[in-house]
Amino acid sequence: MIKQVLSDDIIKQYLPILTACPLFNTLGIPELTSYLHNAKVIIKNYKKNDFIAISGDPMEGIGVILEGSAILTRENVLGQRVIMANLEASSIFGEALLFSKHPLWPATIKALKPTKIMFIPLETFIETLPDCHQCQTKILSNLLEDLSEKALLLTKKVHYLTLKGMREKIYAYLTDIYTMQHSEKLVLPHNREQMAEALNVSRTALSRELGRLRDEGIIEINGRHVTLLDPQQIVEFGFNN
Missing domain, CATH: 2.60.120.10 (Jelly Rolls)
Known part of the structure; x- marks a missing residue:
């Protein structure tokens, strides 16, 4: 060229x-x-x-x-x-x-x-x-x-891959975004399919677990917009794993 x-x-x-x-x-x-x-x-x-x-x-x-x-x-x-x-x-x-x-x-x-x-x-x-x-x-x-x-960032990617549980992966992902955006109202950098690929999980299993977190009153989710209703639980979980 x-x-x-x-x-x-x-x-x-x-x-x-x-x-x-x-x-x-x-x-x-x-x-x-x-x-x-x-x-x-x-x-x-x-x-x-x-x-x-x-x-x-x-x-x-x-x-x-x-x-x-x-x-x-x-x-x-x-x-x-x-x-x-x-x-x-x-x-x-x-x-x-x-x-x-x-x-x-x-x-x-x-x-x-x-x-x-x-x-x-x-x-x-x-x-x-x-x-x-x-x-x-x-x-x-x-x-x-x-x-x-x-x-x-690569270190974070490796961290996601080393976590075994679906909830652990989601919490680590949300904690990283929460730390960067300094707000309980997050704008995710990925759509659902891309998020699943970033965490190396199936989209179906990811959607199921996000639904559980919503039903348990831990998050609200609308497309790429996520509100952390209990950010302390999410962040503390990340520090302890």
């Missing part, structure tokens, strides 16, 4: 998305604009349900979602699909592979709707760009911070 320097029109169109991207969040607009005027990147468009990457394919660089959304999944030896990440506009992916000796996608990434992605190749990070030395340093610092945050 041809690498290109972004035109002024494209930079102007996507500047709000890029300023919200974790890779660029400490750059001022003049710095970011200067970087985009010098960095050679790859722009790709995908239709709904297109595969952006398939496990084992070579990677072309860090991906930044400019439009649309995607989902990153892996399959276990039993063929069960597990959601590793939901990717929305301004999200980045592939950063853990950037400096790998064998940069092959370890997971599958699929577009959930028409999606546009900017891929930033390795040379953009290691080669000095004109008038961009300071902003390249900031970008590398942001990259390291993002990797640290995602390592923590």
Whole structure:
């Protein structure tokens, strides 16, 4: 795929998305604009349900979602699909592979709707760009911070997988969201099917247990909106397991 320097029109169109991207969040607009005027990147468009990457394919660089959304999944030896990440506009992916000796996608990434992605190749990070030395340093610092945050998220994923009981998994999931959103009224990042995949359980069993929690007066649930009626019980359970 041809690498290109972004035109002024494209930079102007996507500047709000890029300023919200974790890779660029400490750059001022003049710095970011200067970087985009010098960095050679790859722009790709995908239709709904297109595969952006398939496990084992070579990677072309860090991906930044400019439009649309995607989902990153892996399959276990039993063929069960597990959601590793939901990717929305301004999200980045592939950063853990950037400096790998064998940069092959370890997971599958699929577009959930028409999606546009900017891929930033390795040379953009290691080669000095004109008038961009300071902003390249900031970008590398942001990259390291993002990797640290995602390592923590991976630890949570592993935690879900190690829990055996359905209620334990749900409580751990709700506790993590409660901690992030600081509210008893939660907006879940997943729909029911995606939540089941994230917790590595069947959707039917998950729905049944959520119904029990609702009937016991522990939660109220309406689609992705969940109210914790007894957050202390949920959080304390998480700390004791």
